[in-house]
Structure formats: structure tokens, C-alpha cells
Amino acid sequence: MTGHIPNGLLNIISDFLTNRSFYANVKSANSSIYSLDRGCPQGPVLGPVLFNLYVSRNYTHIPPNVKFIAYADDSYVICPGSTVDEAKTLAESTIAIHVEKLHELGMVVNEGKTGNCVLESI
Numbered sequence: 001m002t003g004h005i006p007n008g009l010l011n012i013i014s015d016f017l018t019n020r021s022f023y024a025n026v027k028s029a030n031s032s033i034y035s036l037d038r039g040c041p042q043g044p045v046l047g048p049v050l051f052n053l054y055v056s057r058n059y060t061h062i063p064p065n066v067k068f069i070a071y072a073d074d075s076y077v078i079c080p081g082s083t084v085d086e087a088k089t090l091a092e093s094t095i096a097i098h099v100e101k102l103h104e105l106g107m108v109v110n111e112g113k114t115g116n117c118v119l120e121s122i
Contacts, residue, residue: 016046038106058101066094084120091116 017040024031040047040054048071055070062068067078077094081087099109 013046013050016041016044017050055102055105055107058098058105061097061101063090063094066090068094084118088116088118 020036020041021033022036023033040051051073052070059068059070062077065080069076069078075098077091077098079087079090079094081090095114099111102109
């Protein structure tokens with residue numbers, strides 16, 4: 001047994017994540033078969049669970065006044081501020097650190113799909 005995970009469960013997870021391959025099918029034409037050496041399969045319920053377990057140790061950098069919401073590879077930060085600029089600065093710095101931490105885990109972040117929304121209370 002490794003840590004608190006029974007060997008049987010480790011074997012199931014290992015089988016789920018290793019020796020995977022894929023091909024594309026477009027209009028009845030198949031591509032070559034390629035091997036996958038990283039990543040978590042999308043679709044099965046276990047995929048997001050394993051992803052969240054893997055990156056959860058990465059959330060210690062989130063400031064205590066920031067609400068951080070994550071599910072699989074989607075992350076949201078809700079930042080308070082006395083002014084819009086203060087909240088925006090806090091959000092941008094939190095996201096920048098989060099992206100850096102994900103890179104340290106060997107992950108790629110599509111920053112082109114990253115955006116922000118500022119809500120101001122009246």
C-alpha cells in the first residue's frame with residue numbers, strides 16, 4: 001500500500017492512465033493511431049476526479065480573501081476589492097500565480113481562453 005491508497009485502487013488508476021492511444025475519424029476516414037503519454041481522459045467520471053486530486057495541492061497559493069472555484073480544467077476566481085481596479089489587480093495576480101503553478105505541474109494553459117468579468121456593486 002502506498003500512502004493511504006490501497007494497491008488495488010492504484011492498479012485501477014494506473015490501468016486507466018497508461019497504455020492509451022487515440023485516432024481521429026473524419027467522414028469515415030481514420031487517422032494513424034497515436035499513443036498518449038500524459039493527460040487524463042475526458043468523458044469518464046474518474047477523469048475530473050483524478051485531475052482535481054492532482055492539482056488540488058496547487059491551491060495553497062490562493063489568497064485567503066479570494067474565492068477559488070475549480071472543476072477539472074475550469075477555474076474561477078472571485079476577488080473582492082474596495083475599487084474595481086483593486087479587485088481586477090487581485091484577480092490578475094491570482095490567475096498569474098495559478099497559471100505559473102499549473103506550469104510547474106507540467107500543464108499547458110490556453111491563455112487565449114482566459115477572460116475576466118468585473119461586477120461592481122451599486
